[in-house]
Amino acid sequence: MLADLLAWANLAVRWLHVIAGIAWIGSSFYFMWLDASLRATPETPKGVQGDLWAVHGGGFYHKRKYLSVPPDMPAELHWFKWEAYTTWISGILLLTLIYYAGASVYLIDPAKIALAPWQAIAIGTGFLAGGWIVYDLLCRWLAHRERLFAIVWFAVLTAAAFGLVQVFSNRGAFIHLGALIGTAMVGNVFLVIIPNQRKIVAAMLAGQPVDPALGKKGKLRSVHNNYMTLAVLFLMVSNHYPNVVDHPLNWLLAMGIGLSGAVIRHYFNEKNAGRKTPIILVNGIALFVAVMFLALATTPKPAEAGIAVPAFPEVQAMIGRHCQTCHSANPTHRGFTAPPNGVAYDTPAQIRQYAPRIYERAVANHSMPLGNETGMTEDERAKLGAWIKAGAK
DSSP states (O other): OHHHHHHHHHHHHHHHHHHHHHHHHHHHHHHHHHHHHOBOOTTOOTTEEEEEEEEETTEEEEEEEESSOOSSOOSOOOOOOHHHHHHHHHHHHHIIIIIITTIIIIIBOTTTOOOOHHHHHHHHHHHHHHHHHHHHHHHHHTTTOHHHHHHHHHHHHHHHHHHHHHHBOHHHHHHHHHHHHHHHHHHHIIIIIHHHHHHHHHHHHTTOOOOHHHHHHHHHHHHHHHHHHHHHHHHHTGGGOHHHHTSTTHHHHHHHHHHHHHHHHHHHHHHHTTOOOHHHHHHHHHHHHHHHHHHHHHOOOOTTTTOOOOOHHHHHHHHHHHTTTTSSSSOOSTTOSSOGGGOOOOSHHHHHHTHHHHIIIIIISOOOSGGGTTOOOHHHHHHHHHHHHTTOO
């Protein structure tokens, strides 16, 4: 019963996380586009950056951005904050439900460092808190040197990625890197953007001068969030890509893909501002392709060459020992009430059907069994690979 409830809790929180994340990303992309699309005309009032007319859903919209105090404060002012808060809160709940409650399976890799669950959790939460502190300090120290900030922050994230994969399971490391960036992003909203906006509104209502630095600081943090978004999206779904997550250079590939996303995002920001520079998009795509070829060139070759092809009963026994606790119509592994992704290895036909998947996960990338908690040996992986390469007969 408890396992069933946990499975439904996982589903509910994950669904909430996806919905809130879509709303947050959508509003971020929209307001970056809106800011870049505002145009001033001879009729634009003083103190207004520009106007934008848009049509959507059968209606017309008139947008205007004030650089100073509007003539009249509206009775109702919409704040964009709960999308960010809900995304982070639901993400932390998922991190707790999956990676902390199941630390021995999803977070700890005994082949790297033997940690007690509480130690792994302490390291993970410390990374998240420390990441925000370092990011915020860099923003304060390098507020007016945006390019230098970008270089230093990227170097910090690269060091964090390298450090995380030395301590945690590959999957746990990637999710913590994504959570670290997400924490910096929500910290921007909760601790800088919204408080500054409240100070601006309070000053306006009191008839006091508004400090323009408040708006500039909030805008800078909002731009940072926009450029980090695509990297977070990749890291949050990265467990679907064992060819990256379980690669020997996984930390470097993750940073290359993240940088590629930031470059591509920059192209669209420039395009929205009316500056068409397709070379930026080409560079972003070229960087992604370079990461792909680096991964292909440095992927270790499976060790099944020269291994005698085992008989199917031996293969079936290995699958039973290492895979069927999860991948079965009736899983016996704690926390599983159904086979992951509906993939079961209960019958010979199912094992042969999913042989390519088994090869990818257990032989080529070593991402299964999770955390190698069953102790699958290299010899077993090689035998399994030899059987699959021979036609899985």
